[in-house]
Amino acid sequence: MVQKYQSPVRVYKHPFELIMAAYERRFPTCPLIPMFVDSDTVNEFRSEDGAIHIIERRCKLDIDAPRLLKKKNSLNSRERTLHIEAHNETFANRVIIKEHCCYTVHPENEDWTCFEQSASLDIKSFFGFESTVEKIAMKQYTSNIKKGKEIIEYYLHQLEEEGITFVPRWTPPPLAPSAETAASCRKRAASLASVAPEAAQKEGLSSEALSSPSGASEPAAGTPDDKLDADYIKRYLGDLTPLQESCLIRLRQWLQETHKGKIPKDEHILRFLRARDFNIDKAREIMCQSLTWRKQHQVDYILDTWNPPQVLQDYYAGGWHHHDKDGRPLYVLRLGQMDTKGLVRALGEEALLRYVLSINEEGLRRCEENTKVFGRPISSWTCLVDLEGLNMRHLWRPGVKALLRIIEVVEANYPETLGRLLILRAPRVFPVLWTLVSPFIDDNTRRKFLIYAGNDYQGPGGLLDYIDKEVIPDFLGGECMCEVPEGGLVPKSLYRTAEELENEDLKLWTETIYQSASVFKGAPHEILVQIVDASSVITWDFDVCKGDIVFNIYHSKRSPQPPKKDSLGAHSITSPGGNNVQLIDRAWQLGRDYSMVESPLICREGESVQGSHVTRWPGFYILQWKFHSMPACAATNLPRVDDVLASLQVSSHKCKVMYYTEVIGSEDFRGSMTSLESSHSGFSQLSAATTSSSQSHSSSMASR
Helix, strand or coil, rough: EEEEEEEEEEEEEECHHHHHHHHHHCCCCCCCCEEEEEEEEEEEEECCCCCCCEEEEEEEEEECCEEEEEEEEEHHHHHCCCEEEEEECCCCCEEEEEEEEEEEEECCCCCCCCEEEEEEEECCCCCEEEEHHHHHHHHHHHHHHCHHHHHHHHHHHHHHHHHCCCCCCCCCCCCCCHHHHHHHHHHHHHHHHHHHHHHHHHCCCCCCHCCCCCCCCCCCCCCCHHCCCCCHHCCCCCCCCHHHHHHHCCCCCCCHHHHCCCCCCCCHHHHHHCCCCCCCHHHHHHHHHHHHHHHHHHHHHHHCCCCHHHHHHHHHEEEEEEEEECCCCCECCHHHEEEEHHHHHCCCHHHHHHHHHHHHHHHHHHHHHHHHHHCCCCCCEEEECCCCCCCCCHHHHHHHHHHHHHHHHHHHCCCCCCCEEEEEEEEHHHHHHHHHHHHCCCCCCCCCCEEEECCCCHCCCCHCCCCCHHCHHHHHHHEEECCCCCCCCCCHHHHCHHHHHHHHCCCCCHHHCCCEEEEECCCCCCEEEEEECCCCEEEEEEEEEEEEEEEEEEEEEECCCCCCEEHHHHHHHCCCCCCCCEECCCCCCCCCCEECCCCCCCCCCEEEEEEEECCCCEEEEEEEEECCCCCCCCCCCCCHHHHHHHHEEEHHEEEEEEEEEEEEEEHHHHHHHHHCCCHHHHHHHHHCHHHHHHHHEEEEHHHC
C-alpha cells in the first residue's frame, strides 16, 4: 500500500538566508531527532560564483528499517530557493520512501520564507511479519517529518542566542559571470547531480577524486611500480582489469598505513571491492566496519577457541560435502529436517549465530585449500539446501527474525563468498519464506540462487550441471554417503530457560520477544490487547514451564483499570522469575462486564502452544493464564493423599509460563489466510506435544 503525506504551506517570518543558516545546523546530527545518528557527505558541487550549491548526504538512522536515507539538497542563492529530495537506500525493494521539500521566498513579503513538504511511503505486506518494517518505519518516519517546523525554530532560537539575527544575501563576485556562464554552471551542476554518482561507482573513483581538480587526471591503473605480479594475480586472484588491480593496491596501501591490527589477505579485500563494484570509498567503509566487528567478537580465533555444543552437532542438519564442478567447497543444509524452534530454545540466538560464523570461517579456509589443490583461484563456495519437510513450523516468528539477523551479519562481513545456492525440493510454503527473507539479501547474492520444486533437480539444468554424479548425496538419489546430521526434533528436555542462558552471558532471543509470568492459585496472569479494527488476528505462542494452567480469552467493551501487582494475600509469594498481573476487576461479572470468546484450554507442564483468534468486535481482549487445580477423587468426597501432600507445598500452587503475543492487521492476515490455516498440519508433524496446539487452533477456527 502507498501512504502519502502532504503538509500545509508553512510560513516563517524570517528571511530565507537566516532559515538556511538554521537548516544547515541539522547536520551531521540533530538532537531533536534521536534516531538521526549521523550523516556523511557523498557528493558536493559549488558553482564558481557561489550561487549554486548541490550536496548529497547519506543519513544513518537508528531504527529497524530503513537504516539509510539519501538526501540531495539543491540550493540556488540567486533565486533564493532550496529543493530537498530524499529516498531510502536500505530495504528499497520492500519499503520505498520518497520525500520532497521546498524552501522559497514568500510571494508577498521577501523577508519571509515559505516551506512545503510532501512524502510517500510504499510498503509491501510481510504476510503478517511486517511489524518490523511497516509499524516502526511508518510510526517513526511520519512522526519525524512533522517535526520540521519545530526543528527550524529550535535552531533559529540557537542563532538568536549567539547574536546572529541577520545573514546577508548572496551577491555576485566583483567579476560577475555572464548569463551564458551562469547557465553553464546550472547545466554542469545538474549534470553532476545525475551522472557523477553513477559514473563514480562504475569507474571506482572516490568522492574526493570527483571534487579534486587533479582527480580526473590521476592514472587509473597506477604507476608501473604499483602493479601486482601477473602470475600472482592469475594464481590467487583471478582475472583483474588494470583499474580493478589499481583499486586493490590503493585500498591495501590505505589499510597498511591506517589500520592497526591484522591486515586482510588480498582475496578478502577483493571480495569487498567486488561487493561494491570496485568503488573504493564504499568498499573501504564496509571493510573497516567488518574489521572492527571481527576484532570485537574475536572471529579470527573462532575455529581454534570455540567448540559447538553437542546439541548443534546432533541436530543442526548441515555440513561440508566434497566440492562442485568448479572446485568450490560444497556445503549441504537439510533445512526441512531441522527443528529451528528447538535449536533456538535449546541454545539461544547467539550460539546459532556463532555456529554460522564458524561455518563461514571454515568455508574461507576450504577456499584457500582448494585454491592450492586446483591451482586456480577459488574464492567462494556452493551451498545446497534441501527443503523436503519444510512447513509452517519453520516460519515460527522468533526463528524467522533470528534468521534475518544471521543473514544481515553474514551479508555485511562475508561478501561475495557464496558462489551458488541450489535450493531443492521447494514445497508450497517456500514462497512465503522467500517473500520474508529475500528483501534482506543483496541483489548480487540473489542472482546466484537456483530454485527447484519437486524432482526438477534430476532433469536437464539440474544438479548434474553443477555437481559430479559421484558426489551427489544419497538422500537426493545419489550414490555418495553424506555424513550431514539428519536433524530431527530437539528434545524439550534440552530447552533452557532465559535465566540459564543469562547466567552464561548469552543473549537468548526470547529475552526481548518472550515474557515470563508466574501464575498462582487464585492469582492468574492477564495481559490486555486493544483491538481497533474488527477481524484483526491475535496470535500467541507460549510454553508452560512449570505446573498446569488453563488458558482463556475474554472480550470487554470496558477498559480494565491499570494493572496492579497482586499481593497474593496470605500466600505472600514473590516471583523473581516473572511478573503476575490481574486486569479483571473482582466486581466484574462474566456475561455482564466481559464475555468468554474461546473455550478454556487446559495446558500441561512442558507443552508448547501456538494459536490464533480472529476478533469479531473491536474493544479490549484479555488473555489469561489461570492455575489449573487437580480434581478430587471422583469416587469419594475426600481428597486424595497426593492432593493433601501437594497442598502442603507452597511451590505446588505456582505455575510459570513464557509467552509471546502479536496482533496482525485484518488486511494483512487475509492475504495469507490459506497459509496460516494450514500451518497446524505442519506443526503436528514436528511437535511432540500437538494436542494443545490443535485444540487451540480448532477453537480459534470455530469462533470465526
